[in-house]
Structures are given as structure tokens and as C-alpha cells.
Amino acid sequence: MTTSYTALKPLRPTLYRLAQDGCSLDFIYVQCSACGGLTFPANAPGCMHCGDPLEGATQLVRPGRGTLLEYVTIHVPMVPGMPVPCIAGDIRFAEGVIEEGVIAVSDESSLQLGMELKAVATPGPSSEVYTCQFVPATMKESQ
Amino acid sequence: MSNWIDGNEGVYVAGIGLHPYQFPNDTPYTHLGLTAVRAALSDAGVGWSQVQSAYVGTTSIGMAAGRVMFRHLGSTGLAVTQVENASASGSFAFRQACLEVSNGVSDVVLAMGVDKHGDGRRAANKDGLERLSDTANIPAVKFGLLAKKYLRERNSDVTSMAKVAVKNHGNAALNPYAQFRKPRTLEQVLASPKVVGDLTVQQCCPRGDGAAAVLLVSGRALQRLGLDPKRCIRVRASIASSERDETTYGEGTVELVRSSAHAACEQAGINATELDLVELHDAFSVEELLYSEAIGVCQMGEGAAFLERGDSQIGGRCAINASGGLIGMGHPLGPTGIGQIAEITRQLRGEALNRQHPNARWGLAHMIGLGSVAIAHVLSI
Numbered sequence: 173m174t175t176s177y178t179a180l181k182p183l184r185p186t187l188y189r190l191a192q193d194g195c196s197l198d199f200i201y202v203q204c205s206a207c208g209g210l211t212f213p214a215n216a217p218g219c220m221h222c223g224d225p226l227e228g229a230t231q232l233v234r235p236g237r238g239t240l241l242e243y244v245t246i247h248v249p250m251v252p253g254m255p256v257p258c259i260a261g262d263i264r265f266a267e268g269v270i271e272e273g274v275i276a277v278s279d280e281s282s283l284q285l286g287m288e289l290k291a292v293a294t295p296g297p298s299s300e301v302y303t304c305q306f307v308p309a310t311m312k313e314s315q
Numbered sequence: 316m317s318n319w320i321d322g323n324e325g326v327y328v329a330g331i332g333l334h335p336y337q338f339p340n341d342t343p344y345t346h347l348g349l350t351a352v353r354a355a356l357s358d359a360g361v362g363w364s365q366v367q368s369a370y371v372g373t374t375s376i377g378m379a380a381g382r383v384m385f386r387h388l389g390s391t392g393l394a395v396t397q398v399e400n401a402s403a404s405g406s407f408a409f410r411q412a413c414l415e416v417s418n419g420v421s422d423v424v425l426a427m428g429v430d431k432h433g434d435g436r437r438a439a440n441k442d443g444l445e446r447l448s449d450t451a452n453i454p455a456v457k458f459g460l461l462a463k464k465y466l467r468e469r470n471s472d473v474t475s476m477a478k479v480a481v482k483n484h485g486n487a488a489l490n491p492y493a494q495f496r497k498p499r500t501l502e503q504v505l506a507s508p509k510v511v512g513d514l515t516v517q518q519c520c521p522r523g524d525g526a527a528a529v530l531l532v533s534g535r536a537l538q539r540l541g542l543d544p545k546r547c548i549r550v551r552a553s554i555a556s557s558e559r560d561e562t563t564y565g566e567g568t569v570e571l572v573r574s575s576a577h578a579a580c581e582q583a584g585i586n587a588t589e590l591d592l593v594e595l596h597d598a599f600s601v602e603e604l605l606y607s608e609a610i611g612v613c614q615m616g617e618g619a620a621f622l623e624r625g626d627s628q629i630g631g632r633c634a635i636n637a638s639g640g641l642i643g644m645g646h647p648l649g650p651t652g653i654g655q656i657a658e659i660t661r662q663l664r665g666e667a668l669n670r671q672h673p674n675a676r677w678g679l680a681h682m683i684g685l686g687s688v689a690i691a692h693v694l695s696i
Contacts, residue, residue, distance in 0.1 A: 241465055242460045247510055274448050
């Protein structure tokens with residue numbers, strides 16, 4: 173069974189949107205005009221590298237891909253409704269941009285430090301939205 | 316003046332008091348707080364009317380907790396200030412009291428922490444920014460990730476950090492103010508339910524309620540009030556800082572601990588290896604291994620070996636978390652940092668009874684809080 177996300181909205185629209193393939197996600201950054209660094213999310217009230225107020229800074233849309241730095245299995249729900257076990261990982265998306273993401277693999281055996289991950293749309297908490305999870309970049313989409 | 320903490324003829328802890336840390340229940344915070352304050356006043360032999368100013372560290376009670384408590388001691392007109400800085404709230408209340416005394420603004424100042432288990436509301440969740448993961452700001456996940464990195468890089472296994480919990484539950488069993496009073500075996504710690512990665516429940520601090528209070532006096536007031544100088548413990552350093560940009564992934568918090576602890580030892584004029592006692596933020600077992608290295612009581616990479624050799628036990632080279640730490644004594648947030656000061660004071664006085672670390676002269680209280688912030692105090696006889 174395949175899922176079409178094109179009619180759905182992103183759960184967190186300031187962070188990502190559906191890529192042209194209808195499954196992968198693009199991330200929305202802002203580039204600082206003072207230092208050139210990327211800030212994520214793009215609506216942050218200051219450059220995360222130099223503190224510039226980012227007035228008039230340019231938004232950039234890039235494929236939601238990054239390098240896996242560390243990962244761990246969460247065994248108990250940390251927030252209400254959180255399915256467990258699940259895997260969280262720290263992912264480097266750009267120089268100085270490291271965020272925690274949810275990794276959609278069944279167990280840790282398919283993960284390696286330094287591997288490339290890509291963001292994909294997955295069903296959200298309601299039928300109107302999709303959310304973001306990560307899979308190994310070499311993994312084929314179910315669609 | 317070369318060292319601000321020596322102003323006003325020095326800052327001394329003259330009285331300590333606690334309400335036992337406990338699992339959340341319906342005991343009002345006023346009862347918890349007043350128990351600790353009355354005990355601290357009695358311990359110092361100082362009356363409430365002599366206290367000129369009070370700092371209250373708390374995270375979850377709400378606005379203006381101090382006056383609601385203190386009016387039951389008498390409305391003396393003293394200055395009351397509430398301080399919130401997550402896990403480090405009590406530590407920062409203590410620092411503010413030190414600043415007030417050392418600067419000569421006041422001579423007799425109360426620093427206390429009191430808390431009830433709250434809903435965990437955090438400013439980081441209200442900054443208007445979305446995040447990719449719902450657990451991005453949850454410490455258990457951050458330290459679960461850090462534990463994995465630590466064990467891999469040190470080529471250690473889970474037992475090395477589980478032994479932190481065994482030691483600290485053992486110390487807590489000897490502490491009448493601790494939330495947990497049962498020793499735990501390595502097998503029990505490892506067999507308890509997993510939380511994140513290899514961190515099991517018994518390697519994580521509980522949430523709870525409690526209160527702790529310390530009374531600070533200037534050196535001038537110590538003499539004027541006729542206090543027993545042998546029971547007054549001098550504050551030798553107070554350092555506060557917050558996280559810088561990470562230069563290496565995963566090192567941010569550890570670097571923050573390193574730099575703040577080293578600055579505190581420098582202010583006190585000692586090397587970290589001279590510390591006899593350290594109370595530190597072991598909310599998760601791996602933190603004690605990481606921070607014992609970062610503080611410098613052992614060499615980098617030696618944290619697990621330091622523990623394994625018994626060097627961090629009571630009676631070892633440097634007793635770490637003789638109180639039971641956050642894992643064993645508990646972590647009610649507001650009181651935690653004040654409780655560390657109380658424990659070090661008790662130890663340096665030689666009044667810790669069956670958990671007394673022998674010949675203790677120097678103690679470090681170190682806390683971190685969400686954000687991250689760090690704070691370190693050095694005390695000595």
C-alpha cells in the first residue's frame with residue numbers, strides 16, 4: 173500500500189516541505205548575510221553562528237539530508253502518545269547545524285555512524301498532515 | 316581585592332537544614348521549606364529576625380513563594396528574591412547570597428531551595444521554533460546519546476556506568492535526607508527497566524519534592540554574632556557560566572563542566588586533585604564518569620577506572636556524591652544545589668556520621684542546568 177502526501181500539509185511547516193518526488197522532504201534554512209552560515213529553523217530570531225538579526229536574509233531550500241552522528245533507542249514514552257521503542261539520532265545537516273531526528277528503522281542494526289540519512293514524509297498524528305522521519309539515504313521508498 | 320569572594324572578611328556557611336527529599340505527595344511546599352529554614356537557623360544559632368535577605372531557588376511552585384513561606388517565621392521586612400535556573404536554581408540562589416555578603420550589602424543571608432514536582436514546562440518549548448523531534452529538549456535522550464558515545468570511545472561496557480548508580484544508591488542509603496534509602500546491587504541496577512539506550516531506571520535520578528537551606532554570614536558577622544568558627548565553612552570560589560558553541564560534537568556540556576570547575580579551583584587557589592569531596596550533577600549515571608574527568612579529579616579517560624578502584628567512594632581519594640547524588644539523594648530541582656552545599660558543609664565539619672569522608676578539607680559543589688548553564692562553588696574548612 174502506498175501513501176500519497178501531496179494533498180497533505182506538513183506538521184511543522186517552518187522546517188520542511190514535500191520534495192518533488194512526493195516522498196522526500198526539503199528543509200528550509202536561512203543564510204546569514206553577515207557570516208554566510210546556515211540557520212535552522214529559518215524563522216530563528218538570530219543567526220545561530222554570529223547572532224546577526226537575519227533581517228533580509230535569504231531563505232534556502234535544500235534536500236533534507238544529513239550525516240548520522242549518534243543514535244539511541246528510546247524505551248519509554250518521553251512525551252504523551254510517543255510510540256516506543258523508537259530510535260532518535262543526532263544528525264548534522266550543515267556546518268554547525270545539528271538536530272535530533274526520529275529515525276524510522278526497526279532496530280539499530282541497520283544504522284552506522286557517519287552514514288547519510290534522508291528525511292522522508294511519514295503519516296502524521298492526524299489524516300491531514302505528514303511528519304518527518306529519517307531513513308538511510310540508500311533505502312528505497314515504499315512508494 | 317584579588318578575589319571578590321573574600322570581601323566582607325569572607326563568606327561562611329554557618330547553618331544548614333533540610334527536609335528529606337521525597338516522592339511527590341500533597342505536603343505543602345511551605346511545610347517543606349519552613350522545616351529546612353528552621354533547621355538551618357537552629358543549626359547556626361541565629362534568629363530569623365537577624366536574617367537580612369533571602370534567596371529562594373525554585374522551578375515549579377509559582378510566583379513569589381518566598382514571602383508565602385517566610386511570613387510564618389515573622390514578617391521582618393527582609394529582602395526576598397526568587398531564583399529560577401532549572402536544575403541549578405538552588406545553586407544560583409546560593410551564588411546570589413554569596414555576592415550579597417561578599418559585597419557587604421548584607422552580613423546574614425539565607426539561601427534556600429524548595430520545590431514540588433511540577434509539570435516540567437520549559438522556556439525552550441515556548442520559543443516559537445519548531446523542532447524535528449519531540450524529544451529534542453529532553454535530557455534523558457541527550458544523555459542517552461552521550462552515554463553511547465562515552466562507552467564506545469572509552470571501549471567500556473554498560474557496567475562501568477551502572478556502578479555509579481550502585482555507589483550512589485549505597486551512599487544515599489546512609490543519608491537520612493535521601494529520597495532512596497536502599498542499597499542496590501549491580502545486578503539490580505542493570506536489570507531495572509531501560510529508559511534510553513543502556514540507561515536503566517536505577518541509573519536515572521527520580522523527580523520529587525524537598526527543601527534545603529543554608530545560612531550565610533560574613534566573616535565580620537561571624538565574630539559579631541559569636542558563632543562557632545569551627546562549624547562555619549568558608550566559601551572559596553563561586554563561578555557561573557553558560558554553554559559556548561560546540562567545537563566538537565557532543566562535547567558542549569562536558570566542556571562547560573570542565574571550564575567552570577577549573578575556574579572555580581583557580582579562584583580557590585587549588586588543583587582539582589586536591590578536592591576531597593565533589594557533589595555533581597549525576598542526573599544520569601554516565602554524567603559522573605564524564606564530569607569526574609572534566610573536573611579533573613582524575614585523568615581524561617580514567618573516569619570508569621577511578622570509580623572501579625574505589626577512588627570516588629567515601630574514604631577514597633575524592634568522595635564523589637557522598638550524599639547519594641541526584642541518583643540516590645534525589646533531584647527535586649530547586650533544593651538540589653543547596654543540598655549539595657549542605658552535604659559538603661556537613662562533611663567538612665566532620666558531622667556526616669556513618670558516611671563521613673575522612674580528613675576532608677576541600678569540597679566542590681557543581682551543577683548544570685537546562686540550556687546549558689553551569690555553576691561551581693568551592694568550600695573549605
